[in-house]
Amino acid sequence: MSDADREQAPAADPGASYSAPPKVTDARALRALAHPTRVALLEAVAVGGPLTATEAARIVGGSVPNVSYHLRTLAKYGYVVEAEGGSGRERPWKLGNTGIRFDTDAPDPTVSHAAHALGEVLLDRWLSRMRHYESHREQYPADVRAVSDSSQFVVFGTAAEIQEAQAGITDILMRFADRLTDPAQRPEGSTPFEMLVFTHPFETLAPADPEA
Numbered sequence: 001m002s003d004a005d006r007e008q009a010p011a012a013d014p015g016a017s018y019s020a021p022p023k024v025t026d027a028r029a030l031r032a033l034a035h036p037t038r039v040a041l042l043e044a045v046a047v048g049g050p051l052t053a054t055e056a057a058r059i060v061g062g063s064v065p066n067v068s069y070h071l072r073t074l075a076k077y078g079y080v081v082e083a084e085g086g087s088g089r090e091r092p093w094k095l096g097n098t099g100i101r102f103d104t105d106a107p108d109p110t111v112s113h114a115a116h117a118l119g120e121v122l123l124d125r126w127l128s129r130m131r132h133y134e135s136h137r138e139q140y141p142a143d144v145r146a147v148s149d150s151s152q153f154v155v156f157g158t159a160a161e162i163q164e165a166q167a168g169i170t171d172i173l174m175r176f177a178d179r180l181t182d183p184a185q186r187p188e189g190s191t192p193f194e195m196l197v198f199t200h201p202f203e204t205l206a207p208a209d210p211e212a
Contacts, residue, residue, distance in 0.1 A: 021099035029077040030102055030114035030130075034121050037062065038070050042079055047192050049183040050083035050092035098177050126196055143193055152200050162199060169197055 019139065024030055040060040043049050048059065053068035060067065071093050074080045079100075083092040104115040130150075137145055155162065173195060179185045 021097055021101050023101040023103070024077075025103070025106065025108075025111060026077070027108070027110045027114040030111065030118050032073050033079060033100075034118040035070070036121060036125065037067075038074055038079075039121055039125055041067065041070055041167050042074060045080055045093055046095055046180050050094040052086060052092050054090065056093075074101050096180050098181055099173075124195070129194065130196075131164065148193070166197070166199060 026034075033042070037060060042058055044056050046061045046139070048055070051059070053064050053071055056071065057064045057067040071080060075093065075096075078096040080093040081096045083094040086092050102115045102118060104112060106112040106115060132142075133148065137148065140148070144178055155165070157165070179190070
């Protein structure tokens, strides 16, 4: 994932061919998602399967009417869609797609600004989740801790080579895409893992404290 072309919520079946998620180019749709509660709701629906506003409120917090409003806003732009069964606030919602892409370098400044705002919300949430895990890792089973790792690589390559490497990583991860949208595809005992891929120019930085 590069700063210019970010992906959110990639989904999940080993062997499935990769199909790039839709690219969001509407500033209004980007701004609609650039809200911590709506990102949390999208994640809750992705992990928990179809959820009603009442069920989602128990997960992300807040009142049912407020959560229902946020779900309707997500639905307006296709991030979630109605699932079968229920009505009103008790109708279940499911993911509208397996992920999205958006361009922080879009030529339209309105779109670019909205994309940056969404990128900041996502980055804050990703980093907060990483810090939370590191502070609570002893609460997880040994096999989960064994594969919950962090790696950093410095790679010398052309832009085309790095793009090829990114595509290869994405192809591997998207083999699991059906499992996000269809909980029935998830193996018994499976755990939702988050894998973040950051790609940016490497620069050596001085420590925040010069005496450190």
